[in-house]
Amino acid sequence: EAQVTQNPRYLITVTGKKLTVTCSQNMNHEYMSWYRQDPGLGLRQIYYSMNVEVTDKGDVPEGYKVSRKEKRNFPLILESPSPNQTSLYFCASSPLGGLYGYTFGSGTRLTVV
């Protein structure tokens, strides 16, 4: 089944403790992206990647890191999480630079206390 898999689905952590949210897709898509969803703000793009070893900042990249060493994986790293990073996170992938619409993962609900 074609899908984007995120792990974990739920995570509660403490301020300053480094964490990684994994994202993997099995559709050989070039384009991958991370979003955070907050009430009233819709989805805001954190980082995106056009292909392996190519990443770019979205609208809210501060406090996040990403890497794209393999085509299928696009992990999101929070080096020192803070409470304002409490949010619902989505990974998404698409062929052809996002021209044909995304396939989204199921989301990761992160709480930083």
Add this chain to the structure above:
Amino acid sequence: AQSVAQPEDQVNVAEGNPLTVKCTYSVSGNPYLFWYVQYPNRGLQFLLKYITGDNLVKGSYGFEAEFNKSQTSFHLKKPSALVSDSALYFCAVRDSASKIIFGSGTRLSIWP
């Protein structure tokens, strides 16, 4: 700067009536426009897209959207609403730099 606006936080429609969810955009170059739906505790699902061609685009679950270049709008429509259409709907635009920007979402509520 690129932007997407969904002017209505909530739209309420009686079952069987037509529905419209509004979206306007601002982007440099040719717009690539999308609609997504999000059901409770789920990820977003792709509904339809406009890249080029006919201004009326048909998508999943009987939804369609009308691209209007002069009004920079891409409103989502359905001729006859179902209770099961109740969900959160997002409009999105891809700009020339491959960034994809989402609107703030519109909650659609269909009452029986």
